Amino acid sequence: MKDQQNYLTIKQNGTHEIIIKKSRFIATLIRTQTVEEADQAIATISQKYHDATHNTFAYTIGLNDDQVKASDNGEPSGTAGVPELKALQLMKLKNVTVVVTRYFGGIKLGAGGLIRAYSNSVTKAAEAIGVVKRVQQQGLKFQVDYKNFDEIQYYLNQNQIFIDQIEYGVKVAITLFIDENKLEQLKNDLNNLLAGKVNFELVPKRYNEIDIANFNYHDQ
Numbered sequence: 001m002k003d004q005q006n007y008l009t010i011k012q013n014g015t016h017e018i019i020i021k022k023s024r025f026i027a028t029l030i031r032t033q034t035v036e037e038a039d040q041a042i043a044t045i046s047q048k049y050h051d052a053t054h055n056t057f058a059y060t061i062g063l064n065d066d067q068v069k070a071s072d073n074g075e076p077s078g079t080a081g082v083p084e085l086k087a088l089q090l091m092k093l094k095n096v097t098v099v100v101t102r103y104f105g106g107i108k109l110g111a112g113g114l115i116r117a118y119s120n121s122v123t124k125a126a127e128a129i130g131v132v133k134r135v136q137q138q139g140l141k142f143q144v145d146y147k148n149f150d151e152i153q154y155y156l157n158q159n160q161i162f163i164d165q166i167e168y169g170v171k172v173a174i175t176l177f178i179d180e181n182k183l184e185q186l187k188n189d190l191n192n193l194l195a196g197k198v199n200f201e202l203v204p205k206r207y208n209e210i211d212i213a214n215f216n217y218h219d220q
Contacts, residue, residue, distance in 0.1 A: 011130035022105025139203025
């Protein structure tokens, strides 16, 4: 079963501009966790570009697109907001609001041209800003003797397990985060490496972010 606790989102808030037939399309992408945050972001960006011809927008909130909204803001119906929302959904981005600002350049694009322009604005902005996978991971803390530390560190590095904190005291205390479905295997491996002389303490889960290199929405 697919783990709905892991999801893709933008790496950071950002803006990207394209020009199509002298019209400027400025796509601003913002991380938003709630409808209130989305509404505030839309209001702020619309005020920033208050002199624009249009400030169209779309957002998707929740890991299952629980709350979505799209607005053409004066463009022909269905040519701006919905294509922007579909672009977000096609890339499987979650908890993102986009505002695409248009400064009209004097050349009409037609309905098909507008749909492509607004959709591409979102896609190209996401690719330029970057995408991350937010992974909910379980925290685990344990202690090892100094003589075992290098071996344990080597094992963790080889298995690409994220070490969050190392504390040096009477022993070396290691705090790490790992996907929950890999937790038992990790504990078994560590028990074997340390001859069973290790105690584990669970640390609260948290989201860690993994960069998606060379993000291409066609792969999602």
